[in-house]
Amino acid sequence: MDLYSLTLTEVASKIKNKEVSIKEVLDNIYSRIEDVEPKVDAYITLTQKLAYERAEKLQQRLDNGEDIGVLGGVPIAIKDNICTNGVKTTCASRMLENFVPIYDATVIKKLEDAGAIIIGKTNMDEFAMGSSTETSYIKKTKNPWDLSRVPGGSSGGSAAAVSAQMAYASLGSDTGGSIRQPASYCSVVGLKPTYGLISRFGLIAFASSLDQIGPFARTVEDATLMLNVIAGHDKLDTTSADIEKEDYTKALINSVEGKVIGIPTDFINDGINSDVKLAYDNAIEKLKSLGAQVKEINLEYAKYSLATYYIIATAEASSNLGRYDGIRYGYRTKDFDDLDDLYRKSRTEGFGDEVKRRIMLGTYVLSSGYYDAYYKRAQQVRTLIVENFKKAFESCDVIMIPTAPNTSFKFGAHNASPLEMYLEDIYTVPVNIAGLPGISVPGGFDKNGMPIGIQFIAKAFDEKNLLQVAYTFEQNTTYHKEIPTIEEGK
Amino acid sequence: MSVSKEDVKHIANLSKLNLTDKELEKYTTELSDIVNFANELSNIDVDGIKPTAHILDIKNVFRKDEVQPSYDREEILKNAPSKDAGCVSVPKVVE
Amino acid sequence: MKEYEVIIGLEVHAELSTKTKMYCNCSTTFGADPNTHCCPICTGMPGVLPVLNERVVEYAVKAGLATNCEISRFSKQDRKNYFYPDLPKAYQTSQYDLPLCIGGHLDINVNGNKKRIGITRIHIEEDAGKLIHDAYTGDTLVDMNRCAVPLIEIVSEPDIRSADEAVAYMQTLKSILEYLEVCDCKMQEGSLRCDVNLSVRPVGQKEFGTRTETKNLNSFKAIHNSIEFEIQRQIEVLENGGVVHQETRRFDDVKGVGYAMRSKEDAQDYRYFPEPDLAPIVLSDEYINNIKDNLPEMPHIKKERYINEYGLPEYDAEILTSSKKTASFFEKTNSICNNPKSVSNWLMGDFARLLNEKEIEIDESNVTEENLASLIMLIDKGTISSKIAKQIFEEMFETGENAEDIVNKKGLVQISDEGAIKEICQRIVDANPQSIADYKAGKDRAIGFLVGQIMKETKGKANPQIVNKLLLEIINK
Structure with a gap:
């Protein structure tokens, strides 16, 4: 068996027990990347040099009998919107194509403190705006389950890298579903933690009040290990929750006995693919058979999440992306008449269509005369959605819904209408709007063999319940054991 | 409310983006679609509902007033497309 | 010519004398080499987040209490969005609808008359960087040392009616801020500066005239002269049948003339919204009272x-x-x-x-x-x-x-030894019989001449009271 097909937990233990050297693990993963990456295009930057230097140091420490951390020597991929000191961080945009951060994101420090080795930076939708990774300026990442289809987005590269076994785990960011939806499309585990549980310091902002970093992994256990490492209060992030650190591995209990699973029937009936619905119904039955109590709940405001999301997210984005002006870093146009011309041309040439669309939408909803009708109203509706979830969680432990109404689509399928693409986020955005933790786990396949994800949602900071239910579901199904062919599908 | 071409021109200006005539058409249609979709929120009764400012109940997150070393200037300017005399350089600013 | 009334409101910017910047730990020390007091946070690099300096709140509250403001129990920070090379994030973090301090006043003294000037609000915000004109290349250079140095903006009511009142207001405010030690008030370094909002209206007219804003005045003289200039200019415009345009202006203190800024003001729409990266500021009575009790x-x-x-x-x-x-x-x-x-x-x-x-x-x-x-x-x-x-x-x-x-x-010790002084007095009296005669004839001035001679002799060290006493004794003997 090849090393690359092991889980993170397995490979970490082999390294620790000196069954393999860190260099062997690295050699193996980079050779896997060499084989598969030309077909998948998950990575923007590979960092072999730094990775091998680090591997050597870690191995020395390990050989000296030191504890090199729970992720000691494990190769990890990072979405290219998380700043890495000295390593290009592009946001898959022409604007930042050559941008080299001079500091590390807090999550990078935490991963490295736990012994992880960063092997590369992964592709994404430009500035994390998109649901297919097609808006990347750099390249198109393919779905390992069918290379003619999208991996989902915006963290498509991070999902595809883990799915195609080119990394044991990866980090993504989730503003409206950007971890869970590609996890679902690529049949991996994708966890979006509670807003505030992971420091955003060093995550290049899309929408500040919604963005959250989280892991992709091949199993719930691996995702939990990653969460354990990256969670925790950070003094550099005002919005990071100042709460005591928990050991989430304690939640890895194979039981849902007595757990109440909420099913928002009204919310999930519209426009859902029949294969997805079938997989969802099977999941309900599975949990029931395992002793969970399934209960219908009411999420009457959840359907407004999408409109709320596109107002709040674009408003914040329009402001967050003002700094890309061609002056201190990033793309600067070659020809300009004056300062204003420099601003306009640099931004016009440096940003892609989807980013421009969202900047303009956000500018519109904040502009004089429209603020109350859009931005303020959206924040009021947000309050209603938050209350809605709070109420729902009074009568259930975890809510279960599909991760996406459809499975992965062919490249270009949604080019005609941006709005149609936005509608694909309907099941993921409510979680961001309410700041809750959500996880997508493999839950089946459609007629074409494309993966389907099942999403669990819990109360804020109730990751333990979330992980226990997800773990139990995973341990009692086999979908996560299926491996993609990395070929063109039918 | 729907988005007019004039609106799109105005917001493109505020966003420092240039649009060709074709793009102006395209964005006007697309933004109108999205805004019309977002207008569904106007049906919700939000009277007396407090807007969410922060999803977490946070307040008074402060830092101590203690100096730490700044970064080297070379680092700060490393990514600048144009620099001169230890500064970022831009075309003449007219007041 | 009609008589005009002048309406002035001041927006005063005071850089707070904190050790570090508003949202990062870079030093605020003035005069460092360009871009040496900078980090990813204050230069707005991708991915950074702000954390508010606690002393900024304390200092703003001090200023609010000392100017009789109400201190907000709940206040928040907002983003003001616009593009300018001295503003790295393309937004200034400021306060929009919920400032820290509201509704105060200051009493000023103008030529012996007391007057109360209302203060609308005081809010906290970050300063911008410095733009330097490069005469050699013609380009503009950006120094970000001053980026995100904390400021308070003190906005007055339009209660000021003359240049003298404006200067008196500014002087009073300056001395208060100095007393509080929240601002070093070095106007020449720009740590205390103001914008003047000014309009004129014919006496008796109810509505305000159109106002202009003259920005960044950093001396009392510039404030005074720019106001005098702008009053004259607006009156002349109106007298000639013209209209005053709402515009942003500068004042050239050396030439003594004001001019409208050429930058485009057409699309001024700052799109304020609550800063999602910063928490609200919620102040307890205990916090406020503690500051109040310790005000100097x-x-x-x-x-x-x-x-x-x-x-x-x-x-x-x-x-x-x-x-x-x-x-x-x-x-x-x-x-x-x-x-x-x-x-x-x-x-x-x-x-x-x-x-x-x-x-x-x-x-x-x-x-x-x-x-x-x-x-x-x-x-x-x-x-x-x-x-x-x-x-x-x-x-x-x-x-x-x-x-x-x-x-x-x-050896400048005063000679108070009566014996020594008496001897000198006697010598001077003996040497100047004419003066004695004059004195006796009623010319009091003659005594002054004699004292002068004695002081000359003693190099000014003789105790003048003793000299006077002994001299008269000798003459009148």
């Missing part, structure tokens, strides 16, 4: 105390208390020599003149409180004459030497 004595209170406790004239008290440094110098000196009027005279007289000539502040001078006190005590004991004292003071000011050392070194 404010200038107008101190002035009253100087009049009552030290028996100083109002004029002296006003001048001494207008600067915290002067007041503290006064109090420390007087605590040693216990002669308030004399200390006051020195501070307002020779000392002030020399400071002015050298263009330095009192705490930058060589003269310490102890030195001035010992000089005064030498006079009070009769060791030196006041005339000699002035000479000694100049030397103290130059060298920082102790008064007694100078006196000893130069």
Whole structure:
């Protein structure tokens, strides 16, 4: 068996027990990347040099009998919107194509403190705006389950890298579903933690009040290990929750006995693919058979999440992306008449269509005369959605819904209408709007063999319940054991 | 409310983006679609509902007033497309 | 020509004298090499987040309490979005609808008349960077050292009616901020500056005229002159049948002329919205009261105390208390020599003149409180004459030497030995019979001449009272 097909937990233990050297693990993963990456295009930057230097140091420490951390020597991929000191961080945009951060994101420090080795930076939708990774300026990442289809987005590269076994785990960011939806499309585990549980310091902002970093992994256990490492209060992030650190591995209990699973029937009936619905119904039955109590709940405001999301997210984005002006870093146009011309041309040439669309939408909803009708109203509706979830969680432990109404689509399928693409986020955005933790786990396949994800949602900071239910579901199904062919599908 | 071409021109200006005539058409249609979709929120009764400012109940997150070393200037300017005399350089600013 | 009424409101920006910037730990020290007090946070690099400096809140609350404002129990920060090369994030973090302090006032004194000026609000915000014109290349250079240095903006009501009132308001505000030690108020360094909103209207007209905003005035003279200029300009425009345009203006203090800024103001839409990266500021009564209880004595209170406790004239008290440094110098000196009027005279007289000539502040001078006190005590004991004292003071000011050392070194001790003085008096009287005759004929001035001769002989060291007494004794014998 090849090393690359092991889980993170397995490979970490082999390294620790000196069954393999860190260099062997690295050699193996980079050779896997060499084989598969030309077909998948998950990575923007590979960092072999730094990775091998680090591997050597870690191995020395390990050989000296030191504890090199729970992720000691494990190769990890990072979405290219998380700043890495000295390593290009592009946001898959022409604007930042050559941008080299001079500091590390807090999550990078935490991963490295736990012994992880960063092997590369992964592709994404430009500035994390998109649901297919097609808006990347750099390249198109393919779905390992069918290379003619999208991996989902915006963290498509991070999902595809883990799915195609080119990394044991990866980090993504989730503003409206950007971890869970590609996890679902690529049949991996994708966890979006509670807003505030992971420091955003060093995550290049899309929408500040919604963005959250989280892991992709091949199993719930691996995702939990990653969460354990990256969670925790950070003094550099005002919005990071100042709460005591928990050991989430304690939640890895194979039981849902007595757990109440909420099913928002009204919310999930519209426009859902029949294969997805079938997989969802099977999941309900599975949990029931395992002793969970399934209960219908009411999420009457959840359907407004999408409109709320596109107002709040674009408003914040329009402001967050003002700094890309061609002056201190990033793309600067070659020809300009004056300062204003420099601003306009640099931004016009440096940003892609989807980013421009969202900047303009956000500018519109904040502009004089429209603020109350859009931005303020959206924040009021947000309050209603938050209350809605709070109420729902009074009568259930975890809510279960599909991760996406459809499975992965062919490249270009949604080019005609941006709005149609936005509608694909309907099941993921409510979680961001309410700041809750959500996880997508493999839950089946459609007629074409494309993966389907099942999403669990819990109360804020109730990751333990979330992980226990997800773990139990995973341990009692086999979908996560299926491996993609990395070929063109039918 | 729907988005007019004039609106799109105005917001493109505020966003420092240039649009060709074709793009102006395209964005006007697309933004109108999205805004019309977002207008569904106007049906919700939000009277007396407090807007969410922060999803977490946070307040008074402060830092101590203690100096730490700044970064080297070379680092700060490393990514600048144009620099001169230890500064970022831009075309003449007219007041 | 019609008579016009002038309506002025000031927006004063005061850089807070915190050690670090508003949202990061970079130093705020003035005058460093360009871009050396910078980090990813204050230069707005991708991915960074702000964390508010606690002292910014404390200082703003102090300023609010000292200007009789209501302190908001709940306040938040907002983003003001616009593009400019001195603004790295393309938004300035400021406060929009919920500022820290609201609804205060200040009492000012203009030519002996007291007037109350309303304060609309005080909010916290970050400063922008500095743009330097590069004469060689024609480009503009951006120095980000000042980016995100904390400011308070103090917005007055449109209660000001003249240049003199504006200057008095600014002076009063400056002295309060200095007393609070929340701003170093070095106007030449830009740490205290103001924007003037000004309109005129014919007397009797109810509506305000169109106002202009003259930005970034950083001296009392510039404030005064720009206001005089703008009043004249607006009146002339109206008198010639024109209309005043709402615009942003600059004032060239050297040429003494104002001009409209050329930058496009057409699309000014700042799209304020609550800053999602910063938490609300929620202040308890306990927090506010604690600051209130520890506020230093404010200038107008101190002035009253100087009049009552030290028996100083109002004029002296006003001048001494207008600067915290002067007041503290006064109090420390007087605590040693216990002669308030004399200390006051020195501070307002020779000392002030020399400071002015050298263009330095009192705490930058060589003269310490102890030195001035010992000089005064030498006079009070009769060791030196006041005339000699002035000479000694100049030397103290130059060298920082102790008064007694100078006196000893130069042998400037006053001659109070009656025997010695009597002998000199006798000699002068003997040598000037004509003067004696004149005096006896009723010409009192002759005595002055004789005293002058004696002082000349003693190099000014003879005690003048004793000289007078003995001289008259000899002549009248």
